[in-house]
Amino acid sequence: MxxxxxxxxxxxxxxxxxxxxxxxxxxxxxxxxxxxxxxxxxxxxxxxxxxxxxxxxxxxxxxxxxxxxxxxxxxxxxxxxxxxxxxxxxxxxxxxxxxxxxxxxxxxxxxxxxxxxxxxxxxxxxxxxxxxxxxxxYLPKYTGLRLIGFQWSPLSHEIKDFLSGYLVGFQWLDFETNAEAQELLTAKGLSSTDLPVVIFEDGTTISQPAKTDLAQRMGLTVTAKQELYDVVVIGAGPSGLAAAVYGASEGLRTLIIERQTFGGQAGTSSRIENYLGFPTGLSGAELAHRAWAQAVRLGAEILAPQEVVDLCVQDGYKVLTLTDGSKVRTRAVVLTTGVSYRTLDVPGMDRLSGAGVYYGAARTEARSCDQQDVYIVGGGNSAGQAAMYLATYARQVYIVIRGKSLAASMSAYLIEQIGNTPNIEILPFTEIAEVCGADHLEEVVLKTNGQFEKRPARALFVFIGAKPSTEWVCSTVICDNKGFVLTGRDLVTDPRYPAIWKHTREPYLLETCVPGVFSAGDSRAGAMARVASAVGEGSMAIKFVHQYLDE
CATH class of the missing domain: 3.40.50.2300 (Response regulator)
Incomplete structure (x- = not known):
């Protein structure tokens, strides 16, 4: 007020x-x-x-x-x-x-x-x-949470994404261009070396905050409340949230652990228009937070941001070790760790990541692209949704693809929308050869049919496929050569992995090689990369959890 x-x-x-x-x-x-x-x-x-x-x-x-x-x-x-x-x-x-x-x-x-x-x-x-x-x-002062930082600071970008991911309203103040930001910092007895700084509504501040610090101030839970759970869901993408909703609604002591923000990759989508029951579409963040609220209302406990770094079996119970060293015991586990965007390996990418170069939609940076040229690498639905969203702000959006057209990798409805948007241009047979800039992205070098061209660019958004976020668990469960978790019949029929399953019964459809540990969503081998499919698998996993617990 x-x-x-x-x-x-x-x-x-x-x-x-x-x-x-x-x-x-x-x-x-x-x-x-x-x-x-x-x-x-x-x-x-x-x-x-x-x-x-x-x-x-x-x-x-x-x-x-x-x-x-x-x-x-x-x-x-x-x-x-x-x-x-x-x-x-x-x-x-x-x-x-x-x-x-x-x-x-x-x-x-x-x-x-x-x-x-x-x-x-x-x-x-x-x-x-x-x-x-x-x-x-007179314009009344903004009274909510404020974030002061540098536009091209990777840490400032991370905090913006984190707050946006949890639908926390905040005011962004660029220290270099906003006089109010400089006055606020002086009034708080801080300097530019303390940036980024978060100022809460009550006037208290945190300088260069860790995500766990922000989470605690936002009322999120980072410590498990119970000694033993019936099922722990690792990952809060669509499949994980679905598993949490069904697990809690069916009376299981359910815990869901998320290392970043709810929704996974789907949560960063500016518009999902092919999800059943939403004829006008909805944003990924909106879908994720509806599911989050539903899971909490039904009794699921949520830890975020918190990360699982190890899984082992002791006396039939699954023991999860978190980054802070604490442990969580559970009777069953559902792995819904999802996938992360693959990095683009060209000169300048690592140096400018978070400073004009972004992996994923990075919706928090869209307004900073006002009347500027931006580039998107990739031809999938995520790239198409990002292009439509950025076109609202940018002068021109260029979609860089190696092939001839988007037809092989993007849904028809998105291709049609892009074709009807005058400030979106497809650059076929083209690759990013290099990104340039002193402390932030200023130019991209395009390679088209062997010819190189340097162009000015405000931002580059990368969508070039994904890899499963399973590195930490591949020593416990069996993954294929790309890191996707093997489940169900693949454990007994795939000739590349003989004699993996050692039990008298066959593995359940979504069960890994460890009885009572299940996998659902994009990180599972053979999964379909669609939101509806992920929700379905997360729901199915709870059915198999019940069967396992009843043994």
Missing amino acids: NKKPVILAVDDDAQVLNAVDRDLRSEFRRDYRVLRAGSGREALETMRELRAREEPLALILADQRMPGMEGVELLSEARTIYPDAKRVLLTAYADTEAAIRAINNARLDHYLMKPWDPPQQLLYPTLHDLLAAWQSQ
């Missing part, structure tokens, strides 16, 4: 100050907070405190004849602290000439004669006019 603007009355005569305070409160207390000061020095100190608390000051009403600092001097100095506040001088008839000179020289807004009785005629009309003029130019 925005704080009421302040009216500050200043007079060294206690009787006069009481009268001013009484009349101001009587007329303006509904919309303004009235403060008082008994001297110019006290008034300046009050203004500095208000400034440090980022409270708005609408009007200063100061007496002219005060010992130590006259009213004109005070109002002139006040202009350096609150340049937009209206400044009114209270003066006796004998000081009228000085007051008029002050209006001209010190740029005061008005002077009022003492006494002002009745105030309905001699005080309120003038102040109402001045306050109306101030209100017409």
